[in-house]
Amino acid sequence: MxxxxxxxxxxxxxxxxxxxxxxxxxxxxxxxxxxxxxxxxxxxxxxxxxxxxxxxxxxxxxxxxxxxxxGSRRLSHTLVEVDRRRDAGDLEGARQLLLDVLAVEVVPHYVDILNTYLAAVDDEP
Known part of the structure; x- marks a missing residue:
């Protein structure tokens, strides 16, 4: 890390x-x-x-x-938006946002964080 x-x-x-x-x-x-x-x-x-x-x-x-x-700015904005979508019940939108950002992110540490969020999209907040 x-x-x-x-x-x-x-x-x-x-x-x-x-x-x-x-x-x-x-x-x-x-x-x-x-x-x-x-x-x-x-x-x-x-x-x-x-x-x-x-x-x-x-x-x-x-x-x-x-x-x-x-990457830091992109990650911060993404995680806020993912949480907003999850709270609104839009799990598919949250998942797609994470996948879209994963498609462009190159920093391995940020990729790991995004993958962790992706794996937990369906978990209770």
Whole structure:
């Protein structure tokens, strides 16, 4: 499971990257990027290629931060709407919403949460 500390650190790193990109890759930032890239569903090969230079690493860091933020917002909105639909008795609508979001979500942690909700759609609130 990803740690909030790592995700916060990579989002902070993303905000600090300048344009044009200044050198920022250190042993620590490489380790952070590798760990969080895996957390958000980026393949090891793609991560290795991106960490070859600061420019491509910056693109990856921004993508990681985007996946975290976008996925988090999508997840929050989805879970609120799923609960609203379940409370209204629209179990099929709640189930379909979860399936629709699962079709686009790439962050494994968020996928796990969505699947947990999907498995519990028919459970009593």
């Amino acid at each position: 990803p740690t909030q500390r790592d995700w916060d650190a990579v989002k902070d790193l993303s905000r600090r990257i300048t344009d044009p990109v200044q050198p920022f890759l250190t042993t620590e930032t490489r380790a952070l990027v590798q760990a969080t890239a895996h957390d958000v569903g980026t393949s090891p090969d793609e991560t290795t290629r991106a960490l070859q230079d600061d420019e491509s690493a910056a693109v990856l860091v921004r993508e990681i931060a985007s996946r975290i933020s976008t």
